[in-house]
Amino acid sequence: MLRNSIIVLLIALVVGVPIALRKKQDIVKNPDATLIIISPHNEAIRYEFETAFRKWYEAETGKVVTIDWRSPGGTSEIVKYLNAEYTNQFRLYWTRDLGREWSATVADAFDNRKVALPDDPAGDDEAQAARRAFLASNVGVGIDLFHGGGWYDFNVKAQQGMLVANNVFGKHPAWFTEEMIPQTFSGEVFWDKEHRYVGAVLSSFGIIFNRDELRSAGFEGEPSHWRDLADPKFYGSVAVADPTKSGSITKAFEMLVQQQMQELVAAGVPEEQAVPEGWMNGMQLIQLISGNARYFTDSATKPVLDVSAGDCAIGMAIDFYGRFQEQNLVDRGGGERFGFIMPPGGSSISADPIGLLRGAPHKEIAEAFIEYTLSQEGQKLWDFKVGTPGGPIEYALRRSPIRRDLYEPQFAEYRSDATVLPYDETEGFVYQPAWTGRLFSELRFVVRAAFIDPGEELRAAWGSILRAREEGRTADADAAFAVLSDLSAIDYEQAKTTIDEKLGEGALGRLELLTQLSGQFREQYRSAQQIANGGQG
CATH class of the missing domain: 3.40.190.10 (Periplasmic binding protein-like II)
Structure with a gap:
């Protein structure tokens, strides 16, 4: 009996201590909507942005939103997941909604950026018909945003047609200028000319x-x-x-x-x-x-x-x-x-983008999240010290904002890395x-x-x-x-x-x-x- 009691006590400690020490998390009861984001970002980034965005969105709209973060692994795992899910969903759309037969040609062509489309759809072969159908569709995978990773993977997703244009560029054209968020810098692309993704933060x-x-x-x-x-x-x-x-x-x-x-x-x-x-x-x-x-x-x-x-x-x-x-x-x-x-x-200094996924179930909220992330309020979370005006509440994220105005002298006292000036630090390196x-x-x-x-x-x-x-x-x-x-x-x-x-x-x-x-x-x-x-x- 003593031996069994000791075993039970040890199990209780192993299970109970982490629960007891775990940080209290905000519980959102009866949210009006749930935004779904797939991301390789760590817990600290997810926590700070979800908490801040929720408050910002409620103040803007009067509605309560929570975020469902999907993190299957690094960017490569996310890409594999999206490829598989879009293939499954397009197959369902192609066979059920369009009533057409699935084939290896269709599977290879619908997201193939190398498939050229003629002006007249009447001339489409099977591969071109599949590609055209996907790009004209609202096929989705139940996820709103792809957030975090490198330019290469986002550019591929955009060319495949899995990322689509968002309205933030049209809503805030002053943000996308050489003085604020340049289109390119030191040879790196910071935002897509077709507005399918935009850098949210800088990396080196x-x-x-x-x-x-x-x-x-x-x-x-x-x-x-x-x-x-x-x-x-x-x-x-x-x-x-x-x-x-x-x-x-x-x-x-x-x-x-x-x-x-x-x-x-x-x-x-x-x-x-x-x-x-x-x-x-x-x-x-x-x-x-x-x-x-x-x-x-x-x-x-x-x-x-x-x-x-x-x-x-x-x-x-x-x-x-x-x-x-x-x-x-x-x-x-x-x-x-x-x-x-x-x-x-x-x-070089490169950008970690954010992009709107085709068929996003909560497109309006997703675009609001992109808007918040690129706003001065959202950008402060990346490098402001914990507890400073507009800064994070729990974690100093220690990342470099993409907006150039955050490097102005009046913000230096609030930044965790006031001496880190990425737009000045490439030392002649041009990608x-x-x-x-x-x-x-x-x-x-x-x-x-x-x-x-x-x-x-x-x-x-x-x-x-x-x-x-x-x-x-x-x-x-x-x-x-x-x-x-x-x-x-x-x-x-x-x-x-x-x-x-x-x-x-x-x-x-x-x-x-x-x-x-x-x-x-x-x-x-x-x-x-x-x-x-x-x-x-």
Whole structure:
């Protein structure tokens, strides 16, 4: 009996303590409507914006609204979810409402941005008829807004027809000017000319680090360049998120590659030569970072937590994750062991958009949410300190507003990051979409095929090379490194041609190429390890 009582008590503690300590949440009784948003944003952002928007909307309309947040994972998971749901709903519309037969052609064509439509619908083939029907429909998936992620995924969704124009552009034309929210900045697109999405907040990408662990590793000073992540001192101690799960992390890798290209251009190398060479330099740098990596995680927040805890010394992160954790540690008495830096000249400033989904069940409220998010009141939530006029009530979000007027001097005392001025901080870095923009999916794919899937073999080979160098076996180390660093299978030309073509074949083509490349690199890394070990297995 005593034993059973102890077990029951332990179960009660495990279940009850988190409930008892959980923050009291506002319960909205009998709301007039529920806005449904799919988003990768964290709990802090969701809480602050839902609370503030609810008050704003009730003051504007007299109606009570609550928000149902859907968070299936990172941006990549959200994209997969939307693709599947729109396919299911359009199939129902096509067969039930239009009375037409479903086929593989229809499934492939209805959201295919490459299907060209003739002026006269009478000339449509089956694929064109499906595409035209989708774009003329109000097919929806029961979700109002897609909020958060990177430009690439939003642009694809817009071109597919899953995002539609909203009325905020027409209602507030003064917001969408060079002086307030520019259409482009430093080569990045901040809002869609067809008004299907608009940046809600700014992001940059950088390096997170633990000062105590840097000293323990023998690293002098603090990191300042992406290449610092490849320093052999950090073998087994680099924290990286999986770019195949996060569009934002893919963007960080793209910034790294673009910096390699831009450094060559700055050194006088002609652009037509600098771009493919810079791509290869970027691949080699990503390879060494991957060789140092402790893991590639599905969670974009895990590297921040592990670096702040000292489980890893250094890592890659989106700026607001780094700044949020930096503030969180200081507030909790954790000192200043954790830091974040945007590598000078190593990242552009990009926008995290928000967009209205086709068939939104609460379109009017959804457009009101976009309006609030872009208003000065909504923008203050991103970077104002907790408790300041117009600021958040629980969490300092530590993100950079997209509206330029929030960086005016009168707001400096209220901002958490008064010295962070993103419109002034790119240090000459201008994103060149023509260089890597069309290879965003290809970049994500090659990182997985060459560095993540064969990651165990890569880390083992890199470790053996480092040991050979420490032991003075320079010839073995150099010969092994030459094998390890042969990345001709994923060079710029291959990415533009063979890899791009295979990915265009769909899931089967992607799987075939993934199997081929990852198998090739596994064997290559095993060979490099054997050479580094002096011919031993």
